[in-house]
Amino acid sequence: MGKKKILVTGGAGFVGSHLCERLSKNPEYEVYSLDNYFTGSEANHVANVTYIKGDTADIATLVTFNPDMVYHLGEYSRVEQSFDDIEKVWRYNKDGIFAVLEFVRKAGCKILYAGSSTKFGDGGLGRSASPYAWTKATNTELVMNYGMWFNVPYAITYFYNVYGPREIESGKYATLIALFKEKMKNNEPLTIVSPGTQKRNFTHIDDIIDALVLVGENGYGDEFGIGSDEAFSILEVAQMYGGEIQMLPERRGNRMGADVLSEKTKALGWAPTRRLQDYIEKLRKNGWNHE
DSSP states (O other): OOOEEEEEETTTSHHHHHHHHHHHTOTTEEEEEEEOOSSOOGGGOOTTEEEEESOGGGHHHHOOSOOSEEEEOOSOOOSGGGGTTHHHHIIIIIIHHHHHHHHHHHHTOEEEEEEEGGGGBTTSOOSSSOHHHHHHHHHHHHHHHHHHHHOOOEEEEEEOSEESTTOOOSSTTOOHHHHHHHHHHTTOOEEEETTSOOEEOOEEHHHHHHHHHHHHHHOOSSEEEEOOSOOEEHHHHHHHHTOOEEEEOOOTTOOSOBOOOOHHHHHTTOOOOOOHHHHHHHHHHTTSOOO
């Protein structure tokens, strides 16, 4: 028996690079990444991973082998910005999911699809909140349908506001925890989109990867939430940093909260163990730099 071939789409991105790093340490796995480097970076490359450059919509021509497993993380993943980027959202999320599902069906392998917790925003399905939310919610339906129509083995995961090393720190695609870190380092005010009471279940990247690997190996035909049990408002997070606060106008697509549905993930033996307060305190001690 040779090594199992594992393909991670978006493997040069924030979450994908950490997943590639973890998987590459398993001697039974041969790990590949497919990434178009829209938000991914060659700086995120790790050892013992083969990198393929291109869009997931072109997966059938770019990936010339049949993997044993596909972790499909490589999609457009910003809520408020998706109104301006709708052509990219469609290319990366709709053209991409169809191509990946067809590829998986023909390869006869399992897919783990990284859904979005926006689907559970404000107690609804989250479909109409933004172009991003709609594509992610409808993509989860398509993955399930491929399971029913073509017996494609699948698992669907939902991330909740991931933070940690390799987050995007600046520009329009920056994530909140990294953005606040950079603003503290540069003595700039912490900008908060009004009203500031919107709550998020910030989840450390290591907890996310623990769950992804566990679900990838043991989860089938179901949905698995991966989120911290603790929720904080954006104002509370800013207060943890201790900087000056500057309020920004409200934006479309900005949900107030989302239910964390992690019972099935916990049933596999997973539990979140890292706390946001500890992470921010460590950043503070390091002069707002990662270790």
